[in-house]
Amino acid sequence: MGKPDAGTPRERYRAQVREEIKKYAWEQIATAGASALSLNAIAKQIGMSGPALYRYFANRDELITELIKDAYRSLADILQDRAEAGAGLDGLAHALREWALADPQRYFLVYGTPVPGYHAPADTTRITAEIMAVILDACTAGQPPVAPPSPLETHLDDHRVWARQHPAPPSALRRALAFWTRLHGVLSLELAGHFDGMGFDPARLYADEIEGVTGH
CATH class of the missing domain: 1.10.10 (Arc Repressor Mutant, subunit A)
Structure with missing residues (x-):
């Protein structure tokens, strides 16, 4: 049959x-x-x-892989939709936070502590590359190249495996990594409850980090 x-x-x-x-x-x-x-x-x-x-x-790992792919795919689709609707880097940042707050467990599965004994197959990186490409596009748009590049920008330009084949200039590479690390830092602390009882609004801190990355 x-x-x-x-x-x-x-x-x-x-x-x-x-x-x-x-x-x-x-x-x-x-x-x-x-x-x-x-x-x-x-x-x-x-x-x-x-x-x-x-x-x-x-097995368990195959199921976890499917869940991870679904999580990455949902974020990739949201960011792509926002970008196609004209959102800039700040709009993508707000979309990232909305996605994270909507389902913290989904967020932590892909951006939290790795699952013990689990190793993601290589094909999951294809979706993460789509996510980073949208961010790199936004970081590149309307940004004049910085000359000369900083030492970090030079280093990133020489080590751009994570950016795949994206032609982003060194300044955009640095901005994309700042976007990713600074915003995820705030989100991870917020979702894990580390701001609870501190008496301030995490949304304001996140907005300030967006301004620090985008310049507006």
């Missing part, structure tokens, strides 16, 4: 079950963290045997 064509009832059912498995996986992660993710526990919640569930995800 040949492999069923995509879009057949069997394929649609398989896709539906995989989505249900991922839904319960996110619930587990929200309750106990990604390191405690258990396919057998998910199987019991669904009313499925462990061996049956393994027909949909071969």
Whole structure:
């Protein structure tokens, strides 16, 4: 018997079950963290045997990989949509915060502490490259090149593997990394609750960091 064509009832059912498995996986992660993710526990919640569930995800790492790809894809799509609507670097920064606050567990899965024993496959970097490309585009747009480049900019220009084939000038490379590190620093602390009880509005701190990166 040949492999069923995509879009057949069997394929649609398989896709539906995989989505249900991922839904319960996110619930587990929200309750106990990604390191405690258990396919057998998910199987019991669904009313499925462990061996049956393994027909949909071969192991825990395959399931985590799918969750990570979904998380990165959702952020990539949001940033791309905002960019196509005319948002500049500050607009992308606000979109990043909205995405993070909407689902902190999703944020921490991709930008928090790595899951013990898990190693992401190389193809997950393809989506992260899309995210960085949108940011590099925004950092490059309307920015005159800085001459001469700073020592850091020279270093980044010589070590631009992370930027893939993007033709961003050295000043844009530095701005993109400042955007990524400074904003994620604030978001990570906020979502982890480290600002609780300090008596200030994290949104104002985040906005000040945006101004520091964008200059406006």
